[in-house]
Amino acid sequence: MRIGIDVGGTNTDAVALDGERVVAWTKTATTADVLSGVAAALGAVATQVGTAAVEAVVIGTTQFVNAVVEARRLAPVVVIRLATPPQTLGPFTDWPQSLAGAVRAQAHVVGGGHQFTGESLQALDADAVREIARNAPEGCEFVVSGTFSPVNPDAELEARDLIGEAQPGASVTLSHQIGRVGMLERENAAILNASLRPLADRVITGFAGALADVGLDVPLFLSQNDGTVMNLALARAFPILTIASGPTNSMRGAAFESAETDCVVADVGGTTTDIGLVQGGFPRESAIAIDLAGVRTNFRIPDVVSLGIGGGSLVAEHDGEVIVGPESVGHRLTERALVFGGDTLTLTDVAVAAGLAEVGDPALVAHLEAAFTGRVLAHVHERIAEAVERAKLSAAAVPVIAVGGGAFLVGDEMPGVSAVLRPGHAPVANAVGAATANVGAEIDRIYSLTERSRDDVLDEARRTARARAVEAGAVAGTVRIVDEEDLPLAYLQHTTRVRVRAVGDLGTIATPREEQIHAAR
Amino acid sequence: MQLDEPVLDDLVTGATILAAGGGGDPYLGKLMARLSIREHGPVPLLDVAEIPDDARVVFVAGMGAPSVVVEKLPRASEIVAALDTLEQHLGYRFTHVAPAEAGGLNAVIPVTAAALRGIPMLDADGMGRAFPTLDLVTPALYGASTTPMSLVDEHGNRLVITAESNDWADRIARSAMITSGCVMMSALYPMSGAQAKQWLVRGALSLATRLGKVVRTARAGHTSPVDAVVAERGGARLFDGKVVGVERATEGGWTVGEAVLQGLDAFAGQQFRLGFRNEYLVGRRDGRIVATTPDLLMALERETGAPIPAEELRYGYRVAVIGLPCDERWRTEAGLRASGPRRFGYDVDFTPVEASNNDTVTDEVAR
Numbered sequence: 001m002r003i004g005i006d007v008g009g010t011n012t013d014a015v016a017l018d019g020e021r022v023v024a025w026t027k028t029a030t031t032a033d034v035l036s037g038v039a040a041a042l043g044a045v046a047t048q049v050g051t052a053a054v055e056a057v058v059i060g061t062t063q064f065v066n067a068v069v070e071a072r073r074l075a076p077v078v079v080i081r082l083a084t085p086p087q088t089l090g091p092f093t094d095w096p097q098s099l100a101g102a103v104r105a106q107a108h109v110v111g112g113g114h115q116f117t118g119e120s121l122q123a124l125d126a127d128a129v130r131e132i133a134r135n136a137p138e139g140c141e142f143v144v145s146g147t148f149s150p151v152n153p154d155a156e157l158e159a160r161d162l163i164g165e166a167q168p169g170a171s172v173t174l175s176h177q178i179g180r181v182g183m184l185e186r187e188n189a190a191i192l193n194a195s196l197r198p199l200a201d202r203v204i205t206g207f208a209g210a211l212a213d214v215g216l217d218v219p220l221f222l223s224q225n226d227g228t229v230m231n232l233a234l235a236r237a238f239p240i241l242t243i244a245s246g247p248t249n250s251m252r253g254a255a256f257e258s259a260e261t262d263c264v265v266a267d268v269g270g271t272t273t274d275i276g277l278v279q280g281g282f283p284r285e286s287a288i289a290i291d292l293a294g295v296r297t298n299f300r301i302p303d304v305v306s307l308g309i310g311g312g313s314l315v316a317e318h319d320g321e322v323i324v325g326p327e328s329v330g331h332r333l334t335e336r337a338l339v340f341g342g343d344t345l346t347l348t349d350v351a352v353a354a355g356l357a358e359v360g361d362p363a364l365v366a367h368l369e370a371a372f373t374g375r376v377l378a379h380v381h382e383r384i385a386e387a388v389e390r391a392k393l394s395a396a397a398v399p400v401i402a403v404g405g406g407a408f409l410v411g412d413e414m415p416g417v418s419a420v421l422r423p424g425h426a427p428v429a430n431a432v433g434a435a436t437a438n439v440g441a442e443i444d445r446i447y448s449l450t451e452r453s454r455d456d457v458l459d460e461a462r463r464t465a466r467a468r469a470v471e472a473g474a475v476a477g478t479v480r481i482v483d484e485e486d487l488p489l490a491y492l493q494h495t496t497r498v499r500v501r502a503v504g505d506l507g508t509i510a511t512p513r514e515e516q517i518h519a520a521r
Numbered sequence: 522m523q524l525d526e527p528v529l530d531d532l533v534t535g536a537t538i539l540a541a542g543g544g545g546d547p548y549l550g551k552l553m554a555r556l557s558i559r560e561h562g563p564v565p566l567l568d569v570a571e572i573p574d575d576a577r578v579v580f581v582a583g584m585g586a587p588s589v590v591v592e593k594l595p596r597a598s599e600i601v602a603a604l605d606t607l608e609q610h611l612g613y614r615f616t617h618v619a620p621a622e623a624g625g626l627n628a629v630i631p632v633t634a635a636a637l638r639g640i641p642m643l644d645a646d647g648m649g650r651a652f653p654t655l656d657l658v659t660p661a662l663y664g665a666s667t668t669p670m671s672l673v674d675e676h677g678n679r680l681v682i683t684a685e686s687n688d689w690a691d692r693i694a695r696s697a698m699i700t701s702g703c704v705m706m707s708a709l710y711p712m713s714g715a716q717a718k719q720w721l722v723r724g725a726l727s728l729a730t731r732l733g734k735v736v737r738t739a740r741a742g743h744t745s746p747v748d749a750v751v752a753e754r755g756g757a758r759l760f761d762g763k764v765v766g767v768e769r770a771t772e773g774g775w776t777v778g779e780a781v782l783q784g785l786d787a788f789a790g791q792q793f794r795l796g797f798r799n800e801y802l803v804g805r806r807d808g809r810i811v812a813t814t815p816d817l818l819m820a821l822e823r824e825t826g827a828p829i830p831a832e833e834l835r836y837g838y839r840v841a842v843i844g845l846p847c848d849e850r851w852r853t854e855a856g857l858r859a860s861g862p863r864r865f866g867y868d869v870d871f872t873p874v875e876a877s878n879n880d881t882v883t884d885e886v887a888r
Contacts, residue, residue, distance in 0.1 A: 083593070083594070084593075084596070084675040084676075086596070086598065087594060087596060088553055088556060088594070088595065088596050088597040088598070088633075089549065089552050089553065089556070089594045089595070093552055093556075094552055115702045115703075116586075116588075116589050116592065116702070116703060121593075121702065122676070147592055147593055148592050148593075181588065181591065181592055182591045182592065183591065183592050183593075183594055184549075184591075184594070185591075277837075284837075296548075390839070392837075446588075487588075487769065487776070487832070497588060
């Protein structure tokens with residue numbers, strides 16, 4: 001049995017999953033210190049199922065993305081780019097000042113790096129790296145970003161060793177471990193990762209402590225952006241890979257709960273509704289550069305349309321025009337909404353008055369007229385239906401899975417939608433998604449086709465991705481390729497960039513029954 | 522006209538539209554230009570009519586694979602070195618720089634050269650759009666020579682090529698570029714002010730700036746950016762549809778392929794095929810050609826008007842395909858020989874976008 005926990009801005013949810021069945025769940029408010037809420041949710045679920053039955057715990061958390069957005073609790077970073085000096089567009093180019101101010105300790109460009117073929121661009125300037133490492137401020141994090149390191153990581157590895165010699169125990173993030181081709185975007189992601197490492201250390205130590213407190217001595221994992229999990233050592237090293245785990249878990253959890261592998265998921269939270277497409281059980285990923293707190297990165301994160309509509313959205317009507325959101329009472333719903341004795345009219349109040357939801361005291365919203373609640377809900381249904389239509393890839397009707405605390409805000413019928421499904425544990429889909437996470441690996445490389453065929457390099461990429469997934473903990477028989485593309489490089493003959501992603505079941509806890517089910521698919 | 526930071530933002534949006542789906546991501550060029558402007562002040566953008574006949578003008582351009590440029594970032598010192606190297610060979614200094622192409626990354630690379638040198642940039646280019654090779658420029662239609670040209674790389678190599686023909690210049694420059702690691706900076710097509718007046722596409726950068734501005738204004742005013750672009754340039758909205766398939770292959774180093782779109786709204790029930798070879802080149806609506814190179818075909822995101830390069834076009838995108846007329850010289854017999862559909866392997870005749878406008882009208886009347 002696995003426990004999945006989702007730490008959101010408003011709620012902390014937990015579920016216990018036995019095979020494909022949710023056997024216990026809880027929904028609690030996210031606490032200011034986060035950790036006590038996690039401990040409470042974990043305790044509640046573990047008590048229901050009995051600690052002895054629990055094999056693993058998977059946590060998805062928004063703490064790291066929040067730290068970046070708020071530019072708080074971030075560590076100072078020394079960046080060493082391996083390229084041809086001087087670089088006009090150095091590290092921290094195009095960063096918002098507040099975030100750069102919080103993160104930037106030093107930025108250097110040192111001779112080194114590789115060509116797109118993997119050959120050396122120039123010899124690494126080892127003296128310069130040593131000098132920087134010796135003089136770096138105490139307690140700083142290091143980033144090494146080498147030209148074409150996703151093709152050949154040697155220069156980055158060499159620089160890391162030099163830093164380690166000069167400053168034993170130094171914490172170094174290598175860009176090839178984080179991102180794909182695209183120097184600025186990959187370097188940016190590596191810098192954000194480095195700045196999050198000390199926080200990740202504290203957060204993860206806290207989570208591990210919470211497990212121990214409820215008497216659980218089982219493996220703990222963190223959810224990452226692509227719907228797979230990381231063990232704690234990896235999570236401490238690469239916290240940035242968790243930043244989009246929230247929407248990913250929500251979408252995967254919804255698809256899992258409703259047994260649909262191809263569908264549109266509408267996750268209605270307290271402040272926003274996130275709508276995205278699931279294909280083959282995984283969220284469709286965005287193809288474009290992603291701005292994270294104003295910093296351009298090239299992660300693949302779920303392609304999600306976000307609407308300013310949620311259970312806590314403020315509702316008003318001016319001159320017959322209904323206005324819903326984007327302002328929301330957020331996590332203060334239970335203080336401020338009318339049904340909880342507050343003074344603010346929210347969507348939750350409207351839903352309760354219309355008989356769609358049963359929370360708080362319905363008597364407190366009895367004065368809302370049916371005609372008014374009807375207009376508000378029609379407006380909400382229409383906006384959600386438009387966003388669903390945008391998320392779809394074809395005219396063919398697809399099911400919509402409505403999840404999240406405000407799932408009751410999604411209408412029952414929409415154009416181009418075969419059915420609106422409301423899975424049994426919709427309010428805790430994120431936690432279900434966390435519990436069902438897989439293990440995976442991705443290859444993103446440029447291959448020369450002068451002496452090899454396209455099929456040959458694709459085969460190699462697939463084999464490498466599968467092998468890496470197994471190394472990461474996947475059960476060999478369950479590993480499958482979930483995404484692949486190859487893009488010929490413009491202007492270069494016989495060169496192609498191949499990206500392959502493989503995932504499989506988490507080996508340490510997969511039961512034989514699960515293995516059979518997945519192998520049969 | 523002064524090229525300052527706000528103008529630069531509009532220019533880059535417009536340059537991405539004029540790139541016709543190719544040209545490389547101008548984000549890096551924008552960062553370079555912005556830094557240059559911050560350090561050295563705004564760059565004067567001159568109408569070619571304003572410059573003396575004896576002005577010394579040259580194109581400044583990056584040559585390389587877009588997927589390599591994002592990793593080996595452009596460097597200001599190389600851009601200036603490309604000028605230095607050609608000047609040393611010729612024995613004189615350039616008074617003005619110009620972009621070879623107003624589309625994509627190369628639209629803004631000369632901004633850095635102009636800012637660092639303190640010389641003006643011309644509001645003109647050699648294409649009025651983007652094309653995949655540097656022999657496809659309007660000066661070549663007048664018999665101008667690509668060379669002498671300089672090529673500079675990050676290793677400190679500096680080449681000057683004097684070629685027997687423009688075709689040789691392109692082939693030799695390409696070999697050097699690949700050997701060096703797939704990005705080089707170049708100064709090429711040295712010309713006089715008098716020649717620039719006759720040869721270049723006048724107003725290409727102010728056109729890009731206007732296109733960027735109408736997109737920005739339309740977005741702010743919640744009107745259609747796509748219609749605004751079409752109206753500004755006098756083009757045609759050829760199709761609205763959802764991408765239902767994209768085929769890509771590599772042929773001789775080009776990204777070659779075709780996207781299939783299923784019609785939406787006014788175009789419901791119709792199909793559009795958009796052929797590309799780095800740039801978008803041929804558009805067919807329900808089997809009939811509605812626009813071809815050298816006119817500009819571009820895919821814009823339907824609602825935001827965001828230009829979508831051919832490399833990024835994917836299944837599920839909802840786009841408006843627009844056609845914009847090219848510079849008239851590309852439509853001459855010599856111009857079409859150089860840049861018409863047959864040049865890129867399509868066995869079809871050039872169809873001007875204006876013809877598709879009439880088509881659309883007829884179609885609608887028929888319905």
